[in-house]
Amino acid sequence: MSTKPLYITMHANDNVAIVVNDGGLPAGTVFPNGLTLKERVPQGHKIALCDLEEGQPIIRYNVTIGYATRAILQGSWIEESLVRMPPARELTNLPISTNIAASAAPLEGYTFEGFRNADGTVGTRNILAISTTVQCVSGVVEHAVKRIKEELLPKYLHVDDVIGLEHTYGCGVAIDAPGAEIPIKTLRNISMNPNFGGQAMVVSLGCEKLQPSRMFPKGSIPIQSADDNGDVRVVCLQDQEHIGFNAMIASIMQTAEEQLIVLDKRRRETCPASELTVGVQCGGSDAFSGVTANPAVGFASDLLVRAGATVMFSEVTEVRDGIDQLTSRAINADVAEAMIREMAWYDNYLTKGGVDRSANTTPGNKKGGLANIVEKAMGSIVKSGSSPIVGVLSPGDKVKQKGLIYAATPASDFICGTLQLAAGMNLHIFTTGRGTPYGLAAVPVIKVATRDDLARRWHDLMDINAGRIASGTATIEDVGWEMFHFMLDVASGRKKTWAEQWKLHNALTLFNPAPVT
Amino acid sequence: MSTKPLYITMHANDNVAIVVNDGGLPAGTVFPNGLTLKERVPQGHKIALCDLEEGQPIIRYNVTIGYATRAILQGSWIEESLVRMPPARELTNLPISTNIAASAAPLEGYTFEGFRNADGTVGTRNILAISTTVQCVSGVVEHAVKRIKEELLPKYLHVDDVIGLEHTYGCGVAIDAPGAEIPIKTLRNISMNPNFGGQAMVVSLGCEKLQPSRMFPKGSIPIQSADDNGDVRVVCLQDQEHIGFNAMIASIMQTAEEQLIVLDKRRRETCPASELTVGVQCGGSDAFSGVTANPAVGFASDLLVRAGATVMFSEVTEVRDGIDQLTSRAINADVAEAMIREMAWYDNYLTKGGVDRSANTTPGNKKGGLANIVEKAMGSIVKSGSSPIVGVLSPGDKVKQKGLIYAATPASDFICGTLQLAAGMNLHIFTTGRGTPYGLAAVPVIKVATRDDLARRWHDLMDINAGRIASGTATIEDVGWEMFHFMLDVASGRKKTWAEQWKLHNALTLFNPAPVT
């Protein structure tokens, strides 16, 4: 990183900028243009580019991120208490489809090696997943998965992994409450993630609220029975035939082996990049997230869309303050309305819980220089690039379109990742400023560092260093292209992510807005 | 089980009884007293002992469990649709302390071999627990625990196990919302469960909302730092000193080994039974739960209270319809008011989510013969025995009293178990009718079957068969005493539960009534 004093402004209209230098800059620092710091400013934190009066808008990303709580002199540190958060944008009179980017030239000829599925999706890994209807069976499934990995998986060389899809839903929950369809849809759709090859099997207890027939109702995925050659195989622990624990394990292992035999016949084949379904999100953000990693993801997202792929961005509370940007990029009024509906639903969900969108920000965000959720959202939203938004998913829905999709989810890394898995993602891009060892068992997670320092320290956890953008050793375009190529390599299994190498993964976390009982 | 036709009545005032026989009984069956079945009645389901008019109260456990939706003839099957659920008892004008049992003779001389802790509690196992502030670190902790088990644990022969206390809280949650203190308190208090020997260590990410200083605020448990020899050791993954993944793992393993050295010095010593803190709950209930297993637990609970131990019963929605029984057993008005306050809080929580207590019952409950939550609650509440209720805990609180305690929790097996762990339980009794392979990593879970059939099929998962009470081969007293002796054996480590033998355990599940972000 440069030792020359350096700040970054995001837009010509901004009256604040952030300090780039590692460790921040001391009082008295003079920038090349003559601007002088009145006090020490930590790395990633904001400095006033001009004198600001009390109540004057503080502008970053050409957006009012707040109002000065008192007069602030040029060259001062604008720490969080000096920024009064503006109210959330009303969800009425929004600009609709007023800013639709001219369609960019298609990007042709890019391919990856993937596993084609009968339903038209393409997997980037070949995994046997064992779904569960209810947490009661988790211990048994964990035991069975261990034995399958030891005793069966080594015989099936073309299968990458066996995973148990354990979760904390299924019973002891208000399953008929408003919102309960979200976790149920999520579990159903995850079982059909492209990386599972259409070989769905589920372990059920027997007396749970979330019966297999409710997880897979008529018209969704047919359940296999004596007289129906359906797609979902069910092992029910309470079945009369299970005499003793080992009978349960044997039953799960037998069904698993039948699935492994089918999965083992699959081979990678060359697929156009349009078969990628990429979920993007960020976690542990800092002020560099919106300057380095997220703009590079936005650039890569535009490349993916030009290549005909599907890109999903999410995290309601991190786009809420930029809803006008999103509705103006909506391809049509239906898409804009769907986004507004998702924002309104979440506003109401938070209000019922006694909070608002400002509950999103963390101590780490603030330490990293983000004054409030408005500033954080402006940096988060740039992950979506500049393509028109062509579709919207409610939490738990499956994506059925190409192009840029807004998949509404909480910002929680694990809940967002779980919902993007249910939506059908086959590759995950995750940016982080403070650093998190995040991983998922079901799809590769490519982690992008926002700062050189993090990329250096976590050299074997971060897959891509976007910090070079701040230090001036790479452009947004450079890192965006690198990411795009790395995605094709990882999707093809030619390269592994660090999370895969260390087998680091987090548990599925369902979004259940309904009460437990 | 007897092949003679048999039904069981719970109270002389009941106008219904349940069929005991395996597989139910056919139409035309004549009972020894002459009562004749008008139709087939499944096992565990209710028969009318007399003609009932439309609207007439249906009485079981001497309680109105509902009203007949139409006229019902003597000997008919009262299936669920014939029972109209009564409204919940208002929380006003409740009888207070009107039914306090005369104090039973103290039960002296019973002991177990336990691990005494500095804070006065006693462990039944000697476990190194690694707490976590946030889900972000779960993958790393899981990796570290695996290595600790392989490389360190074999050196420390007096330590039983190493477990990671992973969960899905800590960030991406509205941490200042009403109710957010529940999961935070829970995590804090679990780290001090008696089975962890007071050796608390926590792995933190660094930027999470639930900072270690918030999990362990001033006045709770002091955190160890350069200038404070506190009780909680913290490993923070984002610390500058961690260069690369293996440095994080090494750091966790080093701290873990320091804890193992301390834990390894502990030895079991003879403790009075009064040092037991037993959490009781049920899951996968059927109509026999309230006839066999739960009354036996109630009897054992009275024995424990007579021996000076602490017994906690829980599950708000399963006692809500018996609140008048509980307030009348409250030792004083403060205790009664605290119970009423917990019921009101939960009523409100469910109402905000658009449901009520009736959301509790499952398809398995109904198949097992329980018409509604009122009938289920009457069978559930008997786990509390007949002792006076001397204290009340809010969710997440730690118990500090001997005697019978009402620890308010959801009925969800995993959430209830997690909250009872936080409350300080060192032994868990769990009754089940439909069957569940439930287990916890932190304390032994003794599972009690309500029916012979389940005990036979799940012979290596169920620790005690209370089904013998229905078939007449044992009394409630017999099974209660058997349970009491088995508890002392398990607490002493002389016997292991089936869940321990198979190493079956479910994940911690936090009760977070607040929104995610």
Ligand SMILES: [Ca+2]
């Ligand atoms: Ca199939």
Ligand SMILES: [Ca+2]
């Ligand atoms: Ca984010």
Ligand SMILES: [Ca+2]
């Ligand atoms: Ca996130």
Ligand SMILES: [Ca+2]
């Ligand atoms: Ca229960």
Ligand SMILES: [Ca+2]
């Ligand atoms: Ca329960």
